[in-house]
Amino acid sequence: MRGVGALLVVVPLALAxxxxxxxPDSLTRGAPFVANSSLGTDFVGRDVWHQVLAGxxxxxxxxxxxxxxxYLVGVPWGVVAAMSRVRIVDEVLMRPLDLLLAVPSLLVLILVAAIAGPGLSVLVLVVALVNFPDVARISRASALEISGRPALEAMRLQGETWWRTSIVYTGRSMLRTLAADSGVRLTxxxxxxxxxxxxGVGVAPDAADWAVMVDRNRVGLFLQPWxxxxxxxxxxxxxVGLNLVFDRALRAEARA
Structure with a gap:
């Protein structure tokens, strides 16, 4: 299984x-859903292989x-909420995230994209916003467990700074949890x-995009399945490959 996960990741990444x-710079179009090339043509007559390469x-x-x-926003957010000695800080930081978690992710995606307009940068921000509450909550839960460890209490008694106890030590101790979560989060x-x-959010309906290809070409699935x-x-x-790779890395670290 060692090479299977890597292969499943490398092939799509290399193509992407x-x-x-x-x-080719100049692409010709033919009849739609015709098997006249390696993978045939799509719903508007473009070569499917070229669309796969570009999509x-x-x-x-x-x-x-x-x-x-x-992760860049959610991890510090969760750590600050967990390590704060003032209860109100934890409440102010985490309670708004419960509202975001209560809203279906696809609804958030549609609403924010409709307000902000189309564009890949908007799509990045929307997807990050949907994942941010989960990352913050996982980070907070992990940091809370770490904050009760005797080693951290000893560091505080020795007069270590908040930066070393809450950021350096806690952040290093959270790496395994975050690594285990990152595979699922990326999926x-x-x-x-x-x-x-x-x-149709973020990309044009006829764009060279793998997801758009699946959606737009499904009407001709039985004519041109590729x-x-x-x-x-x-x-x-x-x-699948990302999760296999992360699982393998975590098991290797545990044995070490």
Whole structure:
């Protein structure tokens, strides 16, 4: 299983990052859903293989950037809430997040995108906003457990600064928890980005995008299945591969 997870991650990532370099500058169109090339044509007659090469950057990069942004904001938010000695600070920081968690993620996606307008930067912010409350709550729960450890109490008695106790020691102790969560969080971000593409949020309805390909070409699934199957398999492979890689890394660290 060691190489399976890596392979499932490397292939979609390589296609997403390097694929656009191999797409011809001038693309011709033919009849829709015709098997006249390696993978046939899509719903508007474009070559499916060229669309696969050009369509991964939006899904993959937006999901990666949104997940990174959610952790950059959510982890310090949760740590500050957990380590604060003033109860009201914890309440002020965490109670608004309960409201966000109560709203379905797709509804948040649609509402914020409708208010802010289309664009990939908006899509990154929306997906990060949806993931941010979960990241903050997991970080707070992990930091609360760490704050009660004897080692941390000893550091406080020795006069260690808040930065060393709450940021350096606590942050280092949280790494395993955050690593275990990041695989699931990135998979959820991939799902949200794909869902946004299905809804026409962030990308044009005829854009070269794996999620858009699945949505727009499903009407011709039985005529030209590769236009749906290939991009769907790439999204699934990346999601499964990421979790396999993270699980493998965590088990290796535990044995060490």
């Amino acid at each position: 990052l390097l694929g656009p370099l191999f797409v 991964g950057q939006t899904v993959v990069l937006v999901a990666l950037l949104a997940t990174l942004l959610a 959820g971000a991939l799902y949200l980005v794909a869902s946004a593409s299905f809804l 236009a749906v199957v290939v991009p769907a398999l790439l999204i699934v492979a990346l999601s």
